[in-house]
Amino acid sequence: MISHVVFDFDGTLADSPHLVVELYNEVARKQGFGEMTPENLHLLRGLSVRERSKQLGVPMHRLPGLMVQVARAYRAVTSRVALHDGVPELLRELRGRGMRVCVLSTNNEENIRDVLRRYDLEAMVSRVYCSNRIFGKASLLRRLMHHESVPADQLVYVGDEQRDVDACREVGVQVIAVSWGVDTLTRLQDARPDWLVHTPEGISRVVATPHKAMV
Secondary structure, X not given: OOOEEEEOOEOOOEOOHHHHHHHHHHHHHHHOOOOOOOOOHHHHHOOOHHHXXXXXXXXXXXXXXXXXXXXXXXXXXXXXXXXXOOHHHHHHHHHHOXXXXXXXXXXXXXXXXXXXXXXXXXXXXXXXXEOOXXXXXXXXXXXXXXXXXXXHHHEEEEEXXXXXXXXXXXXXXXXXXXXXXXXXXXXXXXXXXXXXXXXXXXHHHHHHOOOOOOO
């Protein structure tokens, strides 16, 4: 039985990838890295993080610092971040069912709480767990399970990238992939999440009756 539903933020709850691209490009321009453009964005969405970094000329060891700079710039524009349609209703519904709802993200906690507060949803989220490590979600999930005293089989993670699926596999957590975020549908299908959903209502159905199937 699922007691905890844990969400990624950007791309999954928030319709913000376009804004993240804009902020990344501002930082990349100053540092001489490649930019994301309408011409290369679809290609990049179908690549792994390492492949994207190589395509953009960003050394992997520079990514954490780059992410910190983007998160700082994000802080000034949280008023431009919208949640996906159906997300506010979903969060309220899950809490109404007695679920513990958390956010686990590589964004900054203040940024996330600013957006939730604007939608009057901060009370719907029990806790926000953050790390600026691009491949740090497995460790963060372990920390969450320890802090929440919840076994892996009572938790489901909801994300929009292959690295979300990979992190969940590493720690034995069930994962719902959403098709409206960063990675392409093909990439998500290849990652083989436990469930692949196309609407927030699909998440609600999985949590209510968690059978292993695409929704």
